[in-house]
Amino acid sequence: MKAHTVVIVEDHILLSQAIASLVNSFEDFNVLYTCKNGQELLTKLKTPSNIPDIILMDVNMPILNGIETTGIIKNEYPKIKVIALSVEENDTTIIKMLKAGAKGYLLKDVEKDVLELALIETIKHGYYHTKDVSNILINSLSDDYSSKIQLKxxxxxxxxxxxxxxxxxxxxxxxxxxxxxxxxxxxxxxxxxxxxxxxxxxxxxxxxxxxxx
Amino acid sequence: MKAHTVVIVEDHILLSQAIASLVNSFEDFNVLYTCKNGQELLTKLKTPSNIPDIILMDVNMPILNGIETTGIIKNEYPKIKVIALSVEENDTTIIKMLKAGAKGYLLKDVEKDVLELALIETIKHGYYHTKDVSNILINSLSDDYSSKIQLKxxxxxxxxxxxxxxxxxxxxxxxxxxxxxxxxxxxxxxxxxxxxxxxxxxxxxxxxxxxxx
DNA sequence: TTAAAAAAAGGGGAAAACCCCCTTTATTAA
DNA sequence: TTAATAAAGGGGGTTTTCCCCTTTTTTTAA
Known part of the structure; x- marks a missing residue:
């Protein structure tokens, strides 16, 4: 019986199942189930045995997207750690997802070892940030004017x-x-x-x- | 030693590795390696031991995309079977990919069992088409607007x-x-x-x- | 080896984009 | 009502983009 449980939220089924297969190959992690969007996840979480340690959350999904879902998880299930998993690398999306409560943000372009490390670190320390994401966070503190660009x-x-x-x-x-x-x-x-x-x-x-x- | 070899061409590394993990869990299939784009694949194929039975080919990739790559594979490595794997569900892309020589077209939204079936059927019969793709093929017989745009x-x-x-x-x-x-x-x-x-x-x-x- | 095709390059000129400086008109707030 | 701010606009000149036509060099196929 593996130590830690993971749930995957990703609207493309094959990718969901492929990532589940990969995570199940990691020594300390077991995928409980996969969901196609945030709504489906919230329904599943009502059953206590469905509560995982970590959720791998896609950002762009229909019905209820990753940002909104993460905000709800933070409020109603504060013990669950959300890691974002996305192709979206623009600063705005990353900041939004982290502000919503994600404990990490990984691109679908990272090596699988980075995913495993992110899972391990998130269990151990409560979060995991790549250098890129750390830089974006740092920049977002000193570039407070840039989020204030107002277009008429x-x-x-x-x-x-x-x-x-x-x-x-x-x-x-x-x-x-x-x-x-x-x-x-x-x-x-x-x-x-x-x-x-x-x-x-x-x-x-x-x-x-x-x-x- | 598994019976059949597969190569995955997909520009997002984590997805590439996740799909490889999934394919390796299928009884008769073994992933030789993954590539980030068509160009990298063509370089790899120059070594004869790198020639697989099947290539799982993403469509949208930088440098050399799936359609162009599939065309080249059809000409230079006619024994290799290409199956397209994409989020793109518009008819034009599907037709282009099939005309380029793909033996199947799967959406990233299909269940993993469908991927395994597609691999098995492609080895056994040389192709695998879902009902959706079959319908698109039938419809395309009356639309001979084939665009032959080739980019060097x-x-x-x-x-x-x-x-x-x-x-x-x-x-x-x-x-x-x-x-x-x-x-x-x-x-x-x-x-x-x-x-x-x-x-x-x-x-x-x-x-x-x-x-x- | 030679001819054809592909790739690279050249000349010339008009239109469009860019940049710098400035003024006028319309709207808003005191 | 008046002053400040925002929106619209003008002049002048340089650089870049676009378009048309042509030639040369390199590569490929017969």
Whole structure:
């Protein structure tokens, strides 16, 4: 009988089962069950024998996502440790998940040894952070201004139009503005968002969910 | 010693290793190694002892994606059977992958038993199709809109660099080419991919998994 | 070995993007 | 009502991107 129990919450069944197979190969860990989303997990947790030591939580899931679910777990099951497991590497998502109560954040790009270490450390110390995540946490303390970037409605509208093949002149027509005003918006946003050109702005917009493909 | 060998091509390392762990738990299958993209796979296959019976191939990967890789495998290693494994469920991607030579197409949402069945059937009969994929194949017989867009290695490399704040001049330096050659690549790709400008190219690249944010 | 195809490169010029500085107009708060 | 702030806009000039046409070099296949 293994020492510690794990539950996996991941909407792709095959990945869920594959990760379960991997975790079951670790010496001290046993997967109790898998769930497809946060809602299913909350239903399962009502039965006390279903309470695990650790939950491996995907972030992007339908119905009830990882961030929301983690917040609920923190409030109602404070003894359960949540480790996030995601392809999402942008700072905003990581910060949100950690603020919601996750004790660690692993990318699906890490080696399996890192997953095993994360499980062991979380049991032993209550958390596990990779260097990347530690850096992001540190930066988020000193870059308190960066979470305060406020984009105005018209700025957002402009950004969305830049994520298209339209010239600035065409965007100006679309927004009923002068091309010189568009120049002004561009200059302001390049400074505000610390980008060098339109490509930088488009990448920023997609990365931060301002524009969805 | 198990009967059949499998190789996994998947850019997220942990998923790669988790799927390998799962496949190794199947009675008749053994994972030889994993690769992060098609390019790495092609390098590995040059050693004859690295030739597997089956390749489990992700579709969206940087550098050389699943569709291109599968096409190359079909031409140069016709005995190897490729099964696609992806979150992508749109008809276009499925058709492209099957036309490229994949012997099956599984979603990451299937149960692990379906993966095992697919492996067994592919060894026994040479292919395995779920009902969904069979329906898509039948429907595609009446839609002969086959798009034959082939991207060359250097083109892909160029595309990845355009998804950055570098000027074309800087990209030319990075690729050890003349700026005029970059102009040539740009013109060719704009026509090939039916885009109007660099923004269009960047959006295409992100949408089609050529560039990952 | 030679011809064809692919890759690399070149010239020229117009349009678009970028950057710097500044003013005017409209809205909001005191 | 007036002053401050926000939004819109202007001039001028440089750099970069785009487009069109062509040639040279390298690689591949016959």
């Amino acid at each position: 409605d018209r700025e957002i509208e402009f950004i969305i139009h830049t994520c298209s093949e339209m010239t600035y002149k065409e965007i100006a027509e679309k927004m009923f503005l002068s091309p010189k005003t568009i120049d002004g918006y561009r200059d302001t946003l390049f400074q505000k968002l610390n980008v060098k050109n339109r490509i930088g702005l488009v990448l920023y917009a997609i990365k931060n969910g301002i524009y969805k493909l | 290695d250097r083109e892909i490399e160029f595309i990845i660099h355009t998804c950055s704040e570098m000027t074309y001049k800087e990209i030319a330096e990075k690729m050890f080419l003349s700026p005029k050659t970059i102009d040539g690549y740009r013109d060719t790709l704009f026509q090939k991919l039916n885009v109007k400008n660099r923004i269009g190219l960047v959006l295409y690249a992100i949408k089609n998994g050529i560039y990952k944010l």
